[in-house]
Every structure is written in structure tokens, then in C-alpha cells.
Amino acid sequence: MWRAPGRVNLIGEHTDYNDGFALPFAIGAGVCVAAAARDDGLLVLTSRQQGEQALAVPVLSLAPGQPGGWAAYPAGMAWALMSAGHRIGGASLAIDADLPAGAGLSSSAALVCAAGLALADLYQLAVPRAELAALGRRGENDFVGAPTGLMDQLAVLLCRAGHALLLDCRTATGTAVPLDTVAAGLDLLVIDTRARHELTDGGYSARRQACEDAARAIGVRALRDVTDVSALSPLGDPVLVRRARHVVTENRRVLDAADLLRAGQLDRVGPLLSASHSSLRDDFEVSWPEADAAVEAALEAGALGARMTGGGFGGSVIALVPAAATADVTAAVAAMFARRGWRSPVIEPAVPSPAASRLS
Ligand code: GLA
Numbered sequence: 001m002w003r004a005p006g007r008v009n010l011i012g013e014h015t016d017y018n019d020g021f022a023l024p025f026a027i028g029a030g031v032c033v034a035a036a037a038r039d040d041g042l043l044v045l046t047s048r049q050q051g052e053q054a055l056a057v058p059v060l061s062l063a064p065g066q067p068g069g070w071a072a073y074p075a076g077m078a079w080a081l082m083s084a085g086h087r088i089g090g091a092s093l094a095i096d097a098d099l100p101a102g103a104g105l106s107s108s109a110a111l112v113c114a115a116g117l118a119l120a121d122l123y124q125l126a127v128p129r130a131e132l133a134a135l136g137r138r139g140e141n142d143f144v145g146a147p148t149g150l151m152d153q154l155a156v157l158l159c160r161a162g163h164a165l166l167l168d169c170r171t172a173t174g175t176a177v178p179l180d181t182v183a184a185g186l187d188l189l190v191i192d193t194r195a196r197h198e199l200t201d202g203g204y205s206a207r208r209q210a211c212e213d214a215a216r217a218i219g220v221r222a223l224r225d226v227t228d229v230s231a232l233s234p235l236g237d238p239v240l241v242r243r244a245r246h247v248v249t250e251n252r253r254v255l256d257a258a259d260l261l262r263a264g265q266l267d268r269v270g271p272l273l274s275a276s277h278s279s280l281r282d283d284f285e286v287s288w289p290e291a292d293a294a295v296e297a298a299l300e301a302g303a304l305g306a307r308m309t310g311g312g313f314g315g316s317v318i319a320l321v322p323a324a325a326t327a328d329v330t331a332a333v334a335a336m337f338a339r340r341g342w343r344s345p346v347i348e349p350a351v352p353s354p355a356a357s358r359l360s
Contacts, residue, residue: 002121004114004356005030006105007155008190008318009309010164010179010269011276012254014284016149018211018247019170019222021254023261024151025179025352026159027190029099031110032359033074035118038090043078045071047095059090064143070101073108074115076139081119081127084135088123100346102196104308104315108144109152112136113356117157121358129157129355130172147205148311161354166258170224177261179352184266187326189319190309191298191333192346193290197314204311207243207286214244223247246284250276270305270320277307286312290342294319294333301325301332318350 005026012022038044044056047070055071062079065072074093081088093115101107113136120127127135133153140146140153150169159165163176181188215223217235226232226248235241253272260268277295281287291308294317298306302325309318321329330347337345 001032001034001359002114002118002356003030003032003359004110004117004156005159005353006099006107006110007152007159008105008188008316008350009151009155010188010318011257011272011307012151012167012250013276013280013309013312014207014211014286015224015247015250015254016151016167016169017208018215019224020247020251021258022151022167022169023164023177023254023257024155024159024167025164025350026155026355027105027350028353029105030356031095031097031099031107031114033114033118034094035122036092037122038092040090042090043075044090044092045074045095046093049095049097049101059088062143064145070111072144073111073140076143077112077116077136078119079143080135080139081116081125083138086120086123086125086127088119088125091119091122093118100192102314103192104197104310104312105190105192106152106156106310108140108146108148109136109156110356112139113153113156117356117358130154133157134172147208156356159353159355162352164258164261164352166254170222177258178264179261179266181266181349181352185323186266186304187321187323187349189298189321189326189329190348190350191294191317191319193288193294193315193317194343194345195288195290195314197311201313203286203313207284210240210243211247214240218244224251227252242283242285246279249279266320267304270303273305273307273318273320274299280308280312284312288312288314290337290345291315291317293336293340294345297332297336298329301329303329
């Protein structure tokens, strides 16, 4: 039995595919895979969330698009392992999750990485975790067709309990920084707005493309290499300037937030979170109405800062809240959703949790 957690990205959104910085942490909810090797060469997949009907494909005939749907995630990992020269045979994988899909909490990376750990263990492959993360991304990009960066897979595989992970996405390395909400008397609330997103929709890849266009036009390898927004003026196109400005300013905010965490000043991170949200809403334009409303209601009710987390266009918001104000913030956000006639949000404190592992 293997399990991989979801993640919340504290700050650093749409920076990973720009070779930039991000600061995710693993959460308590995740994906479990019960797995066994098979000697008939079949990959047999079942999911409790998808009706338990088994889907069987010979591992040797896995190819992008075959299978599709949810099964493409674990199958894509098997395919990526084989494409990288790792020898695997058949396996039965039975999947169960307490992590909602499409909530911006990285259910895809959790599924992919849980399957990857299981296959690597069953076939005694010595795959370092950073490499497994890269293979997971390859499966998501080339097999599933979701053009993600590397943040989620690294977070799922490398995070530590009680810590966030400062990721340098150019080198694909992470450094643990303390994130102890209890000691700080704070809660990090995850507000699932229940508006759903799909990374295979066009918005995510359009943002990626804009960032690549901006980097090429300025003559840098990636937007990570721009640290001063004044370097963006030659871009001319105001939309491209705004997209790139988000990435440049967000990288700075991530490094500032990591410095505050290292200094034990989680209580001062709030304004960076709120600034990140404004930038994602106004410059990068990946926010959605429920997220903007949740952020606004949380701040009015006493949150120190709040922002959307994940790729955007749906999913979750996080709010950094003094523990004494958690009940007020929760009630205020719920009341705002009720007033607007939206489905009730699901609001829970997040606990920085360990990375994926074998359970038994
Ligand atoms: C999704 C992707 C990540 C990252 C975020 C935005 O979660 O999977 O790679 O790009 O969006 O920060």
C-alpha cells in the first residue's frame, strides 16, 4: 500500500515552468494505491471514485491517449518509467482518494506519484525521488496531455512534515523551510470554492505560451532571469507585459516569504499572499469569481492574507488566519457564498504533512 499527499502551494504560482521559485507544502489528504505485480504483463487499474470497474491494458501497448480519462495518470507514469528504460511488468493498482479532483490541490500529481512509487517498489527500480517527479511530469505532459510544470510532483515526493519546500525549479531542487502554524497561533485554511478546473483546458497552456513568448522577446532563457520589471517595457504588448510582470514579482514574493519563514515570522507572510492573489487576478488573469470573493470575505473577517492556490480557473483559496479568527473567517466566507447563490465552500485547516511513502 502506497500513499501520496496532495499539496497546497503557499506562494509561487505559475513560476515553475518559468524556471522560478515556489513554496508548496504537502497536506493530509491524498491518494492511496494498493498494488501487486502481475505476471501476465497487464496493467489493471481500478478506482473507488470511478466506480470500481477494472480497466486492463498490456503495459507494452501503453501509448499517449490509450488509455484516456483518469486511468491515463497512473498509466502515464508506467509509460514514462518504461520510456526512460526502467523495466516494469504487469501490475494491479487499486486506487482510493480523500483528495477532491480539480480542487487545485494536486490530485493528479498525487495519483501519478503514488502509482510511480508503487511500480518502482514492486519492480525494485532504484529511481531517486527527483527523477520520479520528472517522470511523473513527463507522464502528465506527454501521455495525459496536461502541460504542467514540475512543482506538484516535487512537492508530493519531497515535502516534509511541519515544513514548506522552497523549490528552485531551474535546478529541480528543494529546501525545507519551517512552517509551523500551531506554534505561530495561526491556521492556514484551505477553502475549496468547488468551482472546478482542468489543466487540459486551454487557459493554462495559453499562459505558458505567453511566458515563453515574453522570455524569447526579451532575450532571456526563462522569465526567472528577469528580476526588475523595468526590463519588461520593451515587450510593448500590454497583455504580455502583465503576464510577465506577474512571474517576475511572484518570484520575489516567494523568496521574501521563505526568508520570513526561516526567521520564524509566519505572521508577516499575509501581505505577500494577498499581493500574490492580486497579481494572479489582475496581471496573470487566472483567478475566478468564487476565489476573488473568498479572498475578499476572508480578509474582511480578519485573515492576515489570502490567495488562490494552484493553476487557477477554479479550485481552492488559502487564507492565513489567527486561530482565534478561524470561526469568523469560515462563517464570513460561507455567508458570502450563500449570498451569491454558490455551492457551500468546503473549509478546513491544512497541516504541513509528510511526502509520499509506502504504508505497508
Ligand atoms: C498547476 C501545475 C503546476 C503549476 C501550477 C501553477 O498546479 O500542475 O505545475 O504550474 O499549476 O503554479
